[in-house]
Amino acid sequence: MRLLAELVVVVVVLRHxxxxxxxxxxxxxxxxxxxxKEVDIGANTACGEYVSLSCCPANVSDAIDRQGDRELYNFHWDDCGTIPDACEQYLKAESCFFECDPYLGPWKGKWDGTLNKVPICASYCDQWFEACKDVRLCAANWITDFEKNSTTGRYHCINDTCQTFTQFYQNGKGLCEIMWGDSFQYVADNQNCMVMKFEGDNPNAEVTSGATHIACWQSSLFLLLVVVYSLFQS
Structure with missing residues (x-):
């Protein structure tokens, strides 16, 4: 009877x-x-997908829609020339994904404001690469290869060598797994994976639900073993 009671407590805690x-x-x-909910996010703006459930307030969404990361972080994408709209849409989508998506909890990084190996669908990474493959930029890793000017607060490339997305990343896998360090992971579409652009309901909810379900039952098994062991020791 005691074992049953303790197991019930474990299940309730883990489900919560x-x-x-x-x-x-x-x-x-x-x-x-x-x-x-963020009703003030414009439906046709860069972060419009997140109007029904969002981690970013409307003013952040508006800033991304206007200038990407420039207003938020003084981080410029166009040091090597103008970014075509087709490519810029994907860069803005990544910003919206990071700032607004409410389903990134299981992939929080070790430090505040970081992510760790969020599974991104291979087809999405490939489409992103295709839209940007001929665009020039000055850094491969946007976490380590930029530095902040202490006077202006503006982020700029440590090296001033401009190369295309193709030269830096070769393909969609390289793009998703290099640009933001360990933040994202290129995952086959037939596995649980996320996208950064979508229409209608957020499909990432199902991916996160699956990830937390697995983690929950792994923890359940561990706690069950601890409870059984403690009972046999008493």
Whole structure:
């Protein structure tokens, strides 16, 4: 009877933890404490997909729609020339994904404001690469290869050598797994994977639900073994 009672407690606690993990905002400077509806996000703007549930307030969405990361972080994408609209849409989508998507909880990085190996669908990475393959930029890794000017606050490339996306990344896998360091992982479409652009309901909810479900039951098994062991020791 005692074992049954303890197992019930374990299941209840883990189910509550699973629910919390499924909806968590990244701890960044422009993120809300928790996701909620944002009716002021324009439906036809860069982050319009997140109007029903968002980790970013409308003013952040507006800033991304206007100038990408320039207003938020003084981070410029166009040091090597103008970014064509087809490519810029994907860069803005990545910014919206990071700032606004409410389903990134299981992939929070070790430090605030970072992500770790979010599974991105291979087809999405390939489409992103195709849209940007001839665009020139001055850094491969946008985390390590930029530095902040202490006077102006503007981020600029450590090296001034401009190369195309193709030269830096070769393909969609290289793009998704190099541009933002360990933030993203290139994953086959037939596995649980996320996208950064979508229409209608956010498909990433199902991916996060699956990830937290697996983590929940792994924890359940571990706690079950701990409970059984403690009972046999008593």
């Amino acid at each position: 933890a699973q629910g919390d993990a499924s909806l968590q905002c990244v701890s960044g400077p422009f993120h809300k404490p928790s996701p909620s």
